[in-house]
Amino acid sequence: MVNISWEVPAVTTLKRADARKNIESIMDAATACLARDPDVSVADIAKAAGVGRVTLYGHFESRATLVAQVVERAIQQADKALGGVDLDGDPRAALSRLLEASWRLTQQYGALIVAAEQSMPQEQFQAVHVGLVDRWKPLMERGRRDGSFRDDQPLAWQLTLLQSVLHAASGAVYRGEIKAAEAAALIDGTVQAALTPPGVTRG
Amino acid sequence: MVNISWEVPAVTTLKRADARKNIESIMDAATACLARDPDVSVADIAKAAGVGRVTLYGHFESRATLVAQVVERAIQQADKALGGVDLDGDPRAALSRLLEASWRLTQQYGALIVAAEQSMPQEQFQAVHVGLVDRWKPLMERGRRDGSFRDDQPLAWQLTLLQSVLHAASGAVYRGEIKAAEAAALIDGTVQAALTPPGVTRG
DNA sequence: CCGTTGTCGAACATCGGTGTTCGAGTTAGT
DNA sequence: ACTAACTCGAACACCGATGTTCGACAACGG
Numbered sequence: 001m002v003n004i005s006w007e008v009p010a011v012t013t014l015k016r017a018d019a020r021k022n023i024e025s026i027m028d029a030a031t032a033c034l035a036r037d038p039d040v041s042v043a044d045i046a047k048a049a050g051v052g053r054v055t056l057y058g059h060f061e062s063r064a065t066l067v068a069q070v071v072e073r074a075i076q077q078a079d080k081a082l083g084g085v086d087l088d089g090d091p092r093a094a095l096s097r098l099l100e101a102s103w104r105l106t107q108q109y110g111a112l113i114v115a116a117e118q119s120m121p122q123e124q125f126q127a128v129h130v131g132l133v134d135r136w137k138p139l140m141e142r143g144r145r146d147g148s149f150r151d152d153q154p155l156a157w158q159l160t161l162l163q164s165v166l167h168a169a170s171g172a173v174y175r176g177e178i179k180a181a182e183a184a185a186l187i188d189g190t191v192q193a194a195l196t197p198p199g200v201t202r203g
Numbered sequence: 204m205v206n207i208s209w210e211v212p213a214v215t216t217l218k219r220a221d222a223r224k225n226i227e228s229i230m231d232a233a234t235a236c237l238a239r240d241p242d243v244s245v246a247d248i249a250k251a252a253g254v255g256r257v258t259l260y261g262h263f264e265s266r267a268t269l270v271a272q273v274v275e276r277a278i279q280q281a282d283k284a285l286g287g288v289d290l291d292g293d294p295r296a297a298l299s300r301l302l303e304a305s306w307r308l309t310q311q312y313g314a315l316i317v318a319a320e321q322s323m324p325q326e327q328f329q330a331v332h333v334g335l336v337d338r339w340k341p342l343m344e345r346g347r348r349d350g351s352f353r354d355d356q357p358l359a360w361q362l363t364l365l366q367s368v369l370h371a372a373s374g375a376v377y378r379g380e381i382k383a384a385e386a387a388a389l390i391d392g393t394v395q396a397a398l399t400p401p402g403v404t405r406g
Numbered sequence: 407c408c409g410t411t412g413t414c415g416a417a418c419a420t421c422g423g424t425g426t427t428c429g430a431g432t433t434a435g436t
Numbered sequence: 437a438c439t440a441a442c443t444c445g446a447a448c449a450c451c452g453a454t455g456t457t458c459g460a461c462a463a464c465g466g
Contacts, residue, residue: 016411016464041453052414057455150396156380157389164371168363177359186360193353194397198406219434219441244423255444260425 023059025049030070031112038115042066064119071116075128078105082135091143095195096188098139099162103184106166107173133159143195150197158195165191226262228252233273234315241318245269267322274319278331281308285338294346298398299391301342302365306387309369310376336362346398353400361398368394 015023029049033040042063046053060066085101087094117125136159143149149158169183178186196202218226232252236243245266249256263269288304290297320328339362346352352361372386381389399405 018464019412022413042455043453053454054415054456055413058412061455063454153389153392154381154385157375157393160371160375160380161368161393164367164374165364168367172360172363177363178357182357186356189356190360190364190397193399193401194393196396196399198396199404200406201402201404203401203403221433222442225443245425246423256424257426257445258443261442264425266424 019059022049022051022055026051026056026059026066027070027073030066031074031109034067034070034112034115035108035110038111038118067115067119071112071120071128074109074112075131078109078132081105082132087139091139091146091148092192094139095143095149095192098136099166099188099191100184102162102166103169103187106170107180110170136162147197149195152198161194162191165194222262225252225254225258229254229259229262229269230273230276233269234277234312237270237273237315237318238311238313241314241321270318270322274315274323274331277312277315278334281312281335284308285335290342294342294349294351295395297342298346298352298395301339302369302391302394303387305365305369306372306390309373310383313373339365350400352398355401364397365394368397 014020026045026049030045033045033048042056043053045066046056049056056066060069081101081104082098085094085097087098116128120128137155140149140155140158144151144155165187169178169187172178173180173183192202217223229248229252233248236248236251245259246256248269249259252259259269263272284304284307285301288297288300290301319331323331340358343352343358343361347354347358368390372381372390375381376383376386395405
């Protein structure tokens with residue numbers, strides 16, 4: 001149990017300052033690049049981060065591990081953002097709040113989910129996906145029970161539809177069909193209408 | 204202007220019977236494969252067609268031209284199918300008919316549109332896309348004018364939404380979330396609800 | 407100020423996909 | 437039956453992306 005001086009350079013997991021800064025840049029650039037194009041090359045990510053490709057590989061074992069870390073960080077931030085949303089009260093109002101938060105995340109991370117799907121083991125990705133869906137499920141179930149939302153369609157379909165509308169809005173903004181500022185209102189208006197039970201009037 | 208015997212083997216554009224059969228197989232296999240995975244390899248397409256890779260290249264100059272031809276045929280069939288839909292009468296009923304026809308096409312061709320987007324020149328793809336959207340636009344505009352559909356949202360957004368719902372249904376069926384048999388009803392119910400003007404009761 | 411740590415370009419090996427060539431074998435059509 | 441047309445596997449060159457190695461250089465931090 002001796003403590004020899006030439007041993008391990010302390011438990012110092014801390015890298016040098018510039019190294020940490022570069023890792024940050026790479027993660028940020030990778031997030032932005034992958035959000036736009038899930039198939040973006042490592043070279044492009046490095047370039048976007050203002051860093052050499054070799055430097056990137058010095059900090060990340062492979063493209064897959066980089067993507068995994070980026071996804072993990074995104075998941076954490078998304079979880080935190082969605083966790084801060086008040087899901088109590090009128091289900092329709094709660095849905096509006098959840099939609100707005102989710103729209104921000106969709107804009108921020110875009111196609112990152114696609115990149116994750118392509119480069120992560122099936123099971124691991126499934127876990128992530130289930131984790132995200134579970135944020136919606138309780139609210140939807142409550143709304144269906146109390147008549148706020150229609151329950152003549154499978155819940156799974158309605159959840160898929162939510163994702164789909166968010167994704168569609170992202171694409172529409174990207175293509176310039178709608179302005180980012182109006183997207184949130186369109187999403188809410190569309191989803192609320194789609195979930196309105198038959199025979200009920202809204203407006 | 205002499206007609207020499209050793210010249211061109213007649214205008215006979217007709218290939219041999221087995222060759223034509225193989226071309227058919229390849230087109231069919233390519234359609235099915237690309238509908239599932241727009242990035243499928245030429246080798247996989249050849250295998251699915253029960254044909255050697257070299258044979259495929261004997262009939263198609265490149266992957267791009269194969270995709271182009273497959274897309275062109277799909278467009279023609281889609282155009283024919285959609286052209287047979289009666290768009291007159293009650294806009295909501297017409298929309299139902301158009302949705303059902305489009306759903307069949309979506310199931311059949313799936314991600315083929317993605318493959319087209321990736322391997323066709325931008326402008327050419329745009330033309331195709333515009334051509335398809337133009338099948339929807341007049342009906343939507345008429346429905347908006349006569350109060351059948353809500354007009355408090357941009358038309359472009361509503362058109363994007365239609366595509367999105369069809370695509371979402373395709374994915375949901377693929378993932379086993381919903382059964383193919385019930386998809387058509389879900390699509391119609393969802394879209395009709397989403398397009399219902401505020402203040403109007405349906406069901 | 408000096409050594410450790412980190413950066414970076416160039417060059418390399420590797421891998422998978424595309425497209426081509428060759429040559430031997432098959433089949434269609436007359 | 438005979439020939440032109442076709443098939444097809446193997447092997448090739450090529451391309452772009454990943455991941456590695458080397459060596460010169462910069463800068464952090466004690």
